[in-house]
Amino acid sequence: MSIAIEPQGPIAAPPPPEPDPVPVNYLNNGYSIWSWLFTVDHKRIGILYLVSISVFFLAGGIAAGIVRLNLLQPDGAIVTEDAYNRAFTAHGVMMLFFFLIPAVPAVFGNFFIPMMIGAKDLAFPKLNLASWYVFMLGAILAIWSVLAGGIDTGWTLYPPYSTRASQSHVIPGVVGVFISGFSSIMTGLNIMVTIHKMRAPGMTWGRLPLFVWALYATSLIQLLATPVVAITLLLIVVERMMGIGIFDPTIGGDPILFQHMFWFYSHPAVYIMILPGMGVISEVLTCFSRKNIFGYHAVAWSSVGIAVVGFLLWAHHMFVAGISFYAALLFSLLSMLVAVPSAIKVFNWTATLYRGSITFHAPMLFALGFVVLFIIGGLTGLFLATLGTDIHLHDTYFVVAHFHFVMVGGMVMGYFAGLHYWWPKMTGRMYSDWWSRLAAIIIIVGFFLTFIPQFYIGYHGMPRRYPNYPHEFQIFNVMSTAGASILGIGYLMPVVYLTLSLFYGKKASANPWSATGLEWQCPSPPSVHNFEKTPVVVCGPYEYAIGVDQMGRGLPEPPGVDDNPARRSGITGPAGPMNKETEVVG
Amino acid sequence: MAEPNTATANDDPHGIRQDVDNPATLILVFVVLIGLALANIGISGAMGPTKLTLPLQLAIASVQAGLVAYYFMHLRQGDKVVILTALSSLFWMGILFVLFLADYLTRHMVVG
Ligand code: HEM
Numbered sequence: 001m002s003i004a005i006e007p008q009g010p011i012a013a014p015p016p017p018e019p020d021p022v023p024v025n026y027l028n029n030g031y032s033i034w035s036w037l038f039t040v041d042h043k044r045i046g047i048l049y050l051v052s053i054s055v056f057f058l059a060g061g062i063a064a065g066i067v068r069l070n071l072l073q074p075d076g077a078i079v080t081e082d083a084y085n086r087a088f089t090a091h092g093v094m095m096l097f098f099f100l101i102p103a104v105p106a107v108f109g110n111f112f113i114p115m116m117i118g119a120k121d122l123a124f125p126k127l128n129l130a131s132w133y134v135f136m137l138g139a140i141l142a143i144w145s146v147l148a149g150g151i152d153t154g155w156t157l158y159p160p161y162s163t164r165a166s167q168s169h170v171i172p173g174v175v176g177v178f179i180s181g182f183s184s185i186m187t188g189l190n191i192m193v194t195i196h197k198m199r200a201p202g203m204t205w206g207r208l209p210l211f212v213w214a215l216y217a218t219s220l221i222q223l224l225a226t227p228v229v230a231i232t233l234l235l236i237v238v239e240r241m242m243g244i245g246i247f248d249p250t251i252g253g254d255p256i257l258f259q260h261m262f263w264f265y266s267h268p269a270v271y272i273m274i275l276p277g278m279g280v281i282s283e284v285l286t287c288f289s290r291k292n293i294f295g296y297h298a299v300a301w302s303s304v305g306i307a308v309v310g311f312l313l314w315a316h317h318m319f320v321a322g323i324s325f326y327a328a329l330l331f332s333l334l335s336m337l338v339a340v341p342s343a344i345k346v347f348n349w350t351a352t353l354y355r356g357s358i359t360f361h362a363p364m365l366f367a368l369g370f371v372v373l374f375i376i377g378g379l380t381g382l383f384l385a386t387l388g389t390d391i392h393l394h395d396t397y398f399v400v401a402h403f404h405f406v407m408v409g410g411m412v413m414g415y416f417a418g419l420h421y422w423w424p425k426m427t428g429r430m431y432s433d434w435w436s437r438l439a440a441i442i443i444i445v446g447f448f449l450t451f452i453p454q455f456y457i458g459y460h461g462m463p464r465r466y467p468n469y470p471h472e473f474q475i476f477n478v479m480s481t482a483g484a485s486i487l488g489i490g491y492l493m494p495v496v497y498l499t500l501s502l503f504y505g506k507k508a509s510a511n512p513w514s515a516t517g518l519e520w521q522c523p524s525p526p527s528v529h530n531f532e533k534t535p536v537v538v539c540g541p542y543e544y545a546i547g548v549d550q551m552g553r554g555l556p557e558p559p560g561v562d563d564n565p566a567r568r569s570g571i572t573g574p575a576g577p578m579n580k581e582t583e584v585v586g
Numbered sequence: 587m588a589e590p591n592t593a594t595a596n597d598d599p600h601g602i603r604q605d606v607d608n609p610a611t612l613i614l615v616f617v618v619l620i621g622l623a624l625a626n627i628g629i630s631g632a633m634g635p636t637k638l639t640l641p642l643q644l645a646i647a648s649v650q651a652g653l654v655a656y657y658f659m660h661l662r663q664g665d666k667v668v669i670l671t672a673l674s675s676l677f678w679m680g681i682l683f684v685l686f687l688a689d690y691l692t693r694h695m696v697v698g
């Protein structure tokens with residue numbers, strides 16, 4: 001592609017003056033509870049989601065704590081077997097449906113998609129607010145049912161156990177998940193239409209930040225897959241309440257049918273969870289290595305590729321469930337395919353880091369953690385996708401470790417990277433640099449200690465979802481619980497220093513990381529309508545090498561770079577394009 | 587409502603009025619849908635579980651779904667992107683069915 005900007009002199013253009021602090025921003029524009037509950041401002045709705053999913057994350061974390069503590073002893077340390085089943089189900093339901101799936105799309109997607117493409121709001125602001133209410137309705141129902149009495153089926157809700165035998169609150173839980181699914185559809189629809197219709201002048205598809213591409217792909221999955229799981233869940237309710245034989249073989253149903261329909265959603269849903277995280281990582285890695293992304297188009301299209309190919313491999317969860325041997329072969333093969341776009345991303349991120357001027361602020365630490373942990377998670381996914389090995393590994397702790405590496409090591413890391421990256425923009429305050437770096441390191445260390453032992457015991461045959469295990473596994477379970485405690489402390493630390501930053505934090509400038517995206521052109525915190533004038537976009541999203549933002553203006557000094565002019569993002573310094581393989585997208 | 591569109595260019599700059607649904611058509615479509623539903627129930631009662639019953643019922647249901655999409659979901663007024671979206675959702679349903687059948691149709695086959 002051609003170079004859109006001709007840099008003159010060592011610094012391409014002077015940085016724009018710091019925008020005057022606006023007297024009315026989206027936060028101080030009304031303090032009453034109604035100004036929040038009836039808001040149609042995408043930024044406030046993002047904050048509503050942020051607060052609610054933080055609560056659900058905490059609740060899910062407490063359930064995980066019960067599970068881990070119970071596993072300290074081979075015969076169950078603290079709760080009964082029955083309570084144990086309810087604890088891990090509560091953990092899975094809350095974390096998956098009420099934290100991970102809405103985490104990045106509903107918080108950062110809502111908040112930043114309009115700002116990144118230069119729009120004033122999402123396409124359907126009222127639908128956006130409605131999505132939050134629908135989400136809360138479903139969440140309250142489901143969380144009430146997992147807490148009051150609980151569900152003991154596991155988050156996968158397999159019949160016939162869930163429809164015939166389980167003596168727990170399956171129906172309200174299932175209905176709650178069903179309802180919140182609509183919120184996911186609404187958010188996806190809203191984001192998709194916004195990206196199609198509301199881009200600022202000059203914001204071509206080839207200039208969209210990769211976060212926007214990632215959320216576009218996510219929305220595609222949300223729209224196409226969620227209806228299938230909604231119907232499936234309703235069928236569970238129908239069978240359980242009315243005894244109509246759909247899945248239960250004793251009354252003429254087919255239990256494998258449920259698994260097909262469930263995983264037709266739930267495998268793509270794991271990409272609903274990881275793709276937005278990948279989008280965040282592309283933003284953060286470029287910013288903190290001061291380089292253009294390596295292979296913009298490859299990274300953008302691999303998001304779409306993951307979204308599409310992700311629909312073709314669901315039955316790799318069913319290899320030992322009694323599906324046809326030939327289908328198992330086919331799905332094993334197709335599962336290998338999805339590793340290709342995932343690997344494209346990882347290679348491009350690594351190439352982006354190569355010879356960059358890297359600074360290790362908290363968002364960058366989380367992002368690097370994401371890359372490393374996602375590689376381990378993705379590679380172990382290939383072990384599981386291989387038909388022969390999966391017969392050995394299925395339903396063991398190996399699977400548990402695999403999906404925690406991708407979901408916690410991947411998505412939760414991505415979520416925290418995004419939170420730390422955009423926090424100054426969202427709140428107008430800087431948080432403690434030292435504490436946030438420490439938290440990132442504690443989380444990464446705790447994560448390894450928690451989940452690496454699980455690969456080992458899983459490979460040696462410890463099944464998942466069992467409260468009891470042979471003595472020789474105890475040491476590994478103790479390690480895992482110890483790691484989980486460290487992880488828990490790591491996750492609580494941001495609660496403290498981020499909250500403190502609201503009151504005592506230094507005021508953030510408009511562009512504290514010296515980033516190029518349009519969202520940094522608004523004041524921090526943004527004014528009600530984001531932009532005073534519709535921005536005009538003149539170049540690609542990551543022109544760090546020539547030092548201009550998407551409006552072609554210069555960048556302020558990046559934080560943490562010492563003040564040697566040769567190190568600035570000029571033409572000839574080590575961060576400049578003369579010294580760097582860089583691709584300019586224009 | 588049935589009279590031709592006489593709006594001047596100024597009066598209807600975006601051609602919105604042309605796109606407005608005609609209630610008579612909608613009611614007619616609705617009646618047809620109910621009629622097809624009744625026919626479907628009637629057929630299953632009259633034919634009993636023969637080999638043809640299910641395909642016939644599914645065919646009727648597809649016609650119903652098509653009517654809903656075309657009239658009620660406004661594919662009639664849709665531009666290219668909307669049509670493409672609708673077709674791609676059909677394609678996705680195709681994925682669902684084909685890969686389901688990859689399992690169901692080969693399950694009885696013996697390995698080796
Ligand atoms: C590189 C691509 C990936 C491959 C090839 C892969 C493969 C697999 C396979 C074959 C299983 C089934 C194992 C078994 O039950 O025996 C599995 C389980 C799982 N994977 Fe992955 N995976 C990949 C990436 C991901 C990602 C990105 C996520 C989420 C962000 C994820 C989340 C899960 C979850 C949640 C389960 C367990 C579901 C359950 O039974 O509760 N995987 N994976």
Ligand SMILES: [Cu+2]
Nearest residue numbers: 267314316317
């Ligand atoms: Cu999967």
